[in-house]
Amino acid sequence: MDFVSGNLGWIEAICGPMFSGKSEELMRRLRRAIIARKRVQVFKPIIDNRYSDDEIVSHTDMRMKSEAITRVSEVMSRLDWRTQVVGIDEANFFGQELVEIANQLADSGKQVIVAGLDTDYMGRPFPPMPDLLTLAESITKTLAICVRCGNPAKHTQRLVESSELIVVGAAGSYEARCRRCFEPGVPKQEYLDFARPKQVTAES
Ligand code: ADP
Ligand code: ZN
DSSP: OOOTTTTEEEEEEEEEEESHHHHHHHHHHHHHHTTTOOOOOOOOOOOOOOOSEEEEOOTTOOEOEEEEEEETTTHHHOOTTTOOEEEEESGGGGHHHHHHHHHHHTTTOEEEEEEEESBHEEEEEEEEHHHHHHSSSSSOOOOOEEETSSEEEEEEESSSSSOOOOOOOOTSSSSEOTTOOOOOSSOGOOOOOOTTTOOOOOOO
């Protein structure tokens, strides 16, 4: 997507499970845009203040200044009209409203790069990513490494009990797993690292 003429806008989507390098890839592209002397604005949801309020942070502690917002409509109210590249991390926390806004930005000539989870803790499509993928000019699916077997991992395995769609990931709440090792929802206790060794019972 490097060679376009005029002010053609577009949407680039980066999707995959946790630990797959979405934030790193987003930052890599934004740094290149800065090197190309483009004006860049980066947004992230305030829900994700695990590491920093005004930076996006990868699991390897790569950082970049960003604006923390509660609703995606703030992208529009905070947008500097001169901005050419708009980066949005943790897109899955923004809900369906992001789809229309990403489209509007692209239609008005902005390069929009969104990164987010494409599936939830049950392995289901995680809105609004599916719609963003159909609208995007470019899609990158990043894979992590399954911590159980070492194969490429497309799933985010939740390790704590909850039926909420969003449980903000404290360390140890999630891990990456391949399709074979993934267990929708919460895995059986026997597979958890902190679980005690299985009790030998009369039945076993
Ligand atoms: P994401 O935004 O997709 O959650 P990050 O960009 O924050 O991912 O972090 C990716 C980095 O996390 C990798 O480059 C790697 O160093 C590290 N990492 C930790 N656990 C894993 C794993 N299971 N698979 C792949 N990378 C991992
Ligand atoms: Zn596996």
